[in-house]
Amino acid sequence: MGTRHHQKVxxxxxxxxxxxxxxxxxxxxxxxxxILGYLREGNLDRYQKELDxxxxxxxxxAKVVDADSEWKVNYPYLSRDCGSKIHQMIEDGEVKxxxxxxxEEAISWCEGFYxxxxxxxxxxxxxxxxxxxxxLDDLPTDEQFLRQMSDEVDETLLIHEVLNQMSADMNEGYYxxxxxxxxxxxxxxxVEELLTGYLSxxxxxxxxxxxxxxxx
Numbered sequence: 001m002g003t004r005h006h007q008k009v010x011x012x013x014x015x016x017x018x019x020x021x022x023x024x025x026x027x028x029x030x031x032x033x034x035i036l037g038y039l040r041e042g043n044l045d046r047y048q049k050e051l052d053x054x055x056x057x058x059x060x061x062a063k064v065v066d067a068d069s070e071w072k073v074n075y076p077y078l079s080r081d082c083g084s085k086i087h088q089m090i091e092d093g094e095v096k097x098x099x100x101x102x103x104e105e106a107i108s109w110c111e112g113f114y115x116x117x118x119x120x121x122x123x124x125x126x127x128x129x130x131x132x133x134x135x136l137d138d139l140p141t142d143e144q145f146l147r148q149m150s151d152e153v154d155e156t157l158l159i160h161e162v163l164n165q166m167s168a169d170m171n172e173g174y175y176x177x178x179x180x181x182x183x184x185x186x187x188x189x190x191v192e193e194l195l196t197g198y199l200s201x202x203x204x205x206x207x208x209x210x211x212x213x214x215x216x
Contacts, residue, residue: 003027005112014119019100023080026112028149033142034084047091057097
């Protein structure tokens, strides 16, 4: 489906190495899930070594590409059809040069925006104004990601709301053990599906830590 998207990759030095326009499947269920899949399964050490070798295309090289009737075959990573497939190509050392899309153009054309930032160790997804950030060391499952991208939920606010409800609704009889408290927490106002769907593993860990600090 023709849903335009913009991908960026920033290396550990903070240099923008990829700024790619894509024509197809820019929604979270498409490119978003595919990029996540690569980040979970790919060799990111090798990827980063190859990423640092990539440069922008020169004017002379652009003329050669334009004159090549088979350029989509010979330079697939320059095509608007490439999408998330570029990441495996980078890891495999196939990407020699790239052509950047201007940020202002991307904003005016695209619906989905996906950034891999090795300097901040983050994957950032933005679709129709819903923005989510993930540590590359704590990526969500596809199911978590798609739920989180369907509604903007602030994990910090959700944790505070749940903690406040715990304080108001629960008595000392529930304070015997954190595990019991977590069980009771998941019963409050039917939030079990909300928590498991929206909170990452790190956010759930923060919630447990918050409970510990509040109660002991």
